[in-house]
Amino acid sequence: MSYNTLDLKTASPILSWAGHDLAPKETQMAKNVASLPFVYKHVALMPDVHLGKGALVGSVIATKDAVIPAAVGVDVGCGMAALKMPFHGDQLERKLKKIRLEIEEAIPVGFDENKEIEKNVTNWLGWQHFKDLHKGVQNLDKKAIKQLGSLGGGNHFIELCLDTDNQVWLMLHSGSRGIGNQLAQCHISTAKNLAKLTEIKLPDPDLSYFVAGTPEFEAYWRDLQWAQDYARMNREIMMARFKHIVEKNIAGGKLTKPILSVNCHHNYAEKEHHFGEDVYVTRKGAVRARENDYGIIPGSMGAKSYIVKGKGCAESFCSCAHGAGRLMSRTQAKKHFSLDDLIQQTEGVECRKDYKILDEIPGAYKPIEQVMNQQSDLVEIVATLKQVMCVKG
Template identity: 75%
Template sequence: MPYEQLPISTPVPVLSWAGHELGSQEMQMAKNVAALPFVHKHIALMPDVHLGKGALVGSVIATKEAIVPAAVGVDIGCGMCAVKTPYRAEQLDSKLKQIRSDIERMIPVGFNENSNVDKEVSNWQGWRSFKDLHSGVQRLESKAMKQMGSLGGGNHFIECCVDAEENVWLMLHSGSRNIGNMLAQRHIETAKDLAKLAGSKLPDPDLAHFVQGTPEFEAYWHDLQWAQNYALFNRAVMMNRFKQVVERHVAGGKPFKPSIQVNCHHNYAEREIHFGEEVYVTRKGAVRAQQEDYGIIPGSMGAKSFIVKGKGNAQSYCSCSHGAGRLMSRNKAKLNFTLDDLIQQTQGVECRKDEGILDEIPGAYKPIEQVMANQSDLVEVVATLKQVLCVKG
């Protein structure tokens, strides 16, 4: 689907792949970001766009010589990891309940952490520069080490999926855990304090920013990259454990080499070249989709998910959506749906079926098929997956 330019008067245009009119609050949030003087060319809104903090979730913001930490968000480096296995769907028959039990035993979820730090984690190179992170997180090194290889809560998940050819895929969604959250909060506070001191008249306090060349910018950029690397490795550690569980149940422990392997962020910022200029690209709930880039676009826990390849669409800053996007808030989902609804909407999926995950019910999300149809000019589908097992955070 081609994008449409929103009918608003702002210093730079807002291009939308949403395929529907935005609500008044969403429109205001788009206007606020487009009014910032350092935004490059235009704002790009992905098909799963919805309300966020400061900036819309599902927005791609390219900036010149400045960055907005709240636009990146507090789950720095949140993203997806997936591998294609050599296994067939029938090899999972009667094993899913035990696989789920073993995953839950091997990978801590929610606020939990590992009781011990294994060698794979302690050998991570990032620990060498922990002392250079913000002073406000220095007491958290032990916690960060124990949380490496843990899932977290909310919409984070681990899934066994089957594609249209009955191949088994392993997929998970997680970020930089408590350490990323704490780093983000410290820097967002600093940005807001600077804005107050400067008397800046921002359309939203959450759009406080750092200017390139200042110590505050350099400190944030350093910590941001560290947290993004933490998130990437956190997913790799969990995937290794997940893979071992499945190998044990399906192949007697014999390891396999994935034929496709993807590990991508969807809450992050990087330096990139767009329209001939180096800019800072913030993808707040969006995946990089340069030509031939692999990406992962999950649906809800009862819907399809997609492995995709990017088409390198310049107008989207080579980006695509990061999922289905929420139709309703977590509180609204709890008010509108019952446990019976959850059981019905997750039929055929080995997963928790209790009120603790009612806010993650499929009905709280946009239809993923429509989201995919709206970005046919951004990505091509490599594989369509349906989960048969889901572990929620």
């Protein structure tokens, strides 16, 4: 096994696949979570673990009869999608810039939203339950419809990749957009207010929680599942547009059948069965990796990415890392690196090379090979990818 049990005095043990010592603030955050009375068995830290809010990004928290909204986070259902296409790299020659510009035209990024609404957006069955969501988002129905099929900002991206056999892959990273964020904020606020009213002593207010069986828990769990479904659908709609653009440029618009399709969350919570019991599992920056589960572990915009298959490691609650993990904050990256650094580190990748994406420079992230080396007991590598085109949010 490639994990260590941290030498910390906590109510529940902390198992770490990180392969390095945690920084003081990271250690305290891990201890805070492991001190909660409803944590089940232990806390599992993935190789890409780093500071988050309330709980570390790259942590897997199994709980009995309780969930922590801030541990799931505000980008509910954030995750990855990928398609292995029946195309080869030589078919992309002299077409990458055109494909990138068409993607940027077809898929809104940042704060932008869709100007025209497709039928598969308006026909999504999830809209039938919108009226049941938290009253704090009832005025966001039109915005939610317009944002379904949009990328967002930050570290979200769309990439065209090649594997070691020169096979073409489509890959993207996004979540539940503004509606998921707002739902999470509403419930995090409710949890914090509830903790104050009941005078629950917590090591961090961001660890305020809901107890199963209460109206607050039921409301959060309902909204959480809806937002996770929205996030998955968001990726499906963008991927369909992405696929159409690539088919148009490579195959004259002829529809093609993907060789492999993967769509997985890495910021979410589900009810699962572990060590003989039903528990709630929160993966904050972690991917489910049950035996034969397919997952996606991206590097930075200048590094390799991996398609993996889970090994079902019980100690990790059948989980693995979700990416390279940041080495420095966005502010630090902008201070430390120059535009020339960005151009150099993204050499050979068709992408924007401007100050607006400087905080996403590859040097701001951990080496993805290091992350992969620390989780050989969690996943097997199915494909190794290298991007040739990248669209950032």
